[in-house]
Amino acid sequence: MTLQEAQTAVDQWIQTNGVRYFNELTNMAILTEEVGEVARIIARKYGEQSFKPSDRDKELADELADVLFVLICIANQTNINLTEALLKNLDKKTTRDAQRHINNEKLKD
Numbered sequence: 001m002t003l004q005e006a007q008t009a010v011d012q013w014i015q016t017n018g019v020r021y022f023n024e025l026t027n028m029a030i031l032t033e034e035v036g037e038v039a040r041i042i043a044r045k046y047g048e049q050s051f052k053p054s055d056r057d058k059e060l061a062d063e064l065a066d067v068l069f070v071l072i073c074i075a076n077q078t079n080i081n082l083t084e085a086l087l088k089n090l091d092k093k094t095t096r097d098a099q100r101h102i103n104n105e106k107l108k109d
Contacts, residue, residue: 007076010073024077031071034066038060040058
């Protein structure tokens with residue numbers, strides 16, 4: 001699935017099942033909540049915190065998909081083409097960071 005296909009699929013889901021998009025502020029709050037759930041899993045699976053019984057069934061892939069879904073909602077309702085935005089962002093990073101990471105002593109084995 002391409003980013004454009006994902007944007008279309010999310011929009012179709014919203015129109016069919018979600019009634020309408022939540023407003024941008026609500027979606028920003030939901031995005032923050034979903035990112036927090038990703039952080040919770042990573043802190044427990046890869047970090048030093050232990051799982052609570054209520055957290056054991058949570059899957060990182062599902063939580064990342066929740067983040068992506070809400071991010072796509074925000075892009076759709078603000079008329080952002082994520083394919084174009086990502087390509088532009090990669091170009092910016094490539095230009096800006098052409099030597100930055102290669103020369104970073106902290107990244108050398």
